[in-house]
Amino acid sequence: MSTKHWNVGIIGLGGIGDYHMNNLAKITNTSVGAICDVNAKAVEGVGDRLHLPAAKRYTDYRAIIADPDIDFLISGVSNKFHYDILKTAIACGKPIFSEKPFTRTIEEADDLLQLYEANPIPCMIGFSxxxxxxxxxxxxxxxxxxxxxxxxxxxxxxxxxxxxxxxxxxxxxxxxxxxxxxxxxxxxxxxxxxxxxxxxxxxxxxxxxxxxxxxxxxxxxxxxxxxxxxxxxxxxxxxxxxxxxxxxxxxxxxxxxxxxxxxxxxxxxxxxxxxxxxxxxxxxxxxxxxxxxxxxxxxxxxxxxxxxxxxxxxxxxxxxxxxxxxxxxxxxxxxxxxxxxxxxxxxxxxxx
CATH class of the missing domain: 3.30.360.10 (Dihydrodipicolinate Reductase; domain 2)
Structure with missing residues (x-):
């Protein structure tokens, strides 16, 4: 049995974000430690619901990925942003669960693979x-x-x-x-x-x-x-x-x-x-x-x-x-x- 508690950062607060937060609640040694969405109103609403401090409510994905208190990330955003978020997570050495598809194009995928091979991180793609x-x-x-x-x-x-x-x-x-x-x-x-x-x-x-x-x-x-x-x-x-x-x-x-x-x-x-x-x-x-x-x-x-x-x-x-x-x-x-x-x-x- 694990003795570690995992603080999780959620990027994307739409339906997929809710789905993952509900599933995360069933895992005893995890909790939502920070949230991020480009929609500031959504961030405030979910932040209030989760009683998160203002410092853990982000509208910039780069900031939540760099947060040293966050152990791993769950990303459920539009396909366009998969590449940038995964690229930043690799650069920060931050474990991440990312929704599918992997990227929009094979060029983005090739670039990420090259970055990953130079600096591998634990990563899961959401083929549920x-x-x-x-x-x-x-x-x-x-x-x-x-x-x-x-x-x-x-x-x-x-x-x-x-x-x-x-x-x-x-x-x-x-x-x-x-x-x-x-x-x-x-x-x-x-x-x-x-x-x-x-x-x-x-x-x-x-x-x-x-x-x-x-x-x-x-x-x-x-x-x-x-x-x-x-x-x-x-x-x-x-x-x-x-x-x-x-x-x-x-x-x-x-x-x-x-x-x-x-x-x-x-x-x-x-x-x-x-x-x-x-x-x-x-x-x-x-x-x-x-x-x-x-x-x-x-x-x-x-x-x-x-x-x-x-x-x-x-x-x-x-x-x-x-x-x-x-x-x-x-x-x-x-x-x-x-x-x-x-x-x-x-x-x-x-x-x-």
Missing amino acids: YRYRPCFQYVKGLVADGTLGRIRHIAAHYLQEENAPMFNKEYTWRFNKEMAGSGILADIGSHMVDAARFFVGEFTQVSGMMTTFTDRRLNKRTGEYAQVDVDDFTGFQSVLEGGVMGSFYTHKNAIGTGNQFNVTLFGDLGTVRMSVEKPNEVHLTLRSGENLQLTESVIHLDEKSVKPMLQDFVDYLEQRNSSSLPTLMDGYRNQQVLQAIIDSAQDGITRRL
């Missing part, structure tokens, strides 16, 4: 679905050979919120300068991480991207703004070992909530999982002399899986973790995203 019971269980099935040799992974990630009927307003996610890419960076990056988690590295990709709704109302200006990122992405791939991959994602799927489904096809069986039912795994096997078909639904205990932020604290305390998505996982993910974007633009399959 690794911490669902279904993901952990299926990882074990793959490792112990239950499915036989994996031949194909298929995944889709669908939501409905961007469909025209909902008149979703223009936000930073629809802007290339702010987001890097659209649906691919937003939720498609989770599909890439799932494939790497279960199978291994991508060796080639062929992508297609389009924009269904190319103008959205900016409520701040009262005018329609051009959407210059994808809101549909699909890609075929080859992963290490010759495993084939099929993936698509968009938020134009009427009737879906948070439908992230993954299927693995092996020589001995097939396994299906959905993050909407994180404690279930559907397993189909053939075995015995008559190749008897068995289908089962495995019910899992969510308490058997360590929460994501607890895993990061354990990592900082030098306890083992096999699942933790590191800075290198963020970098490899960005390489794949860039290859998909490049392939979609010129129609040429990219090798990685």
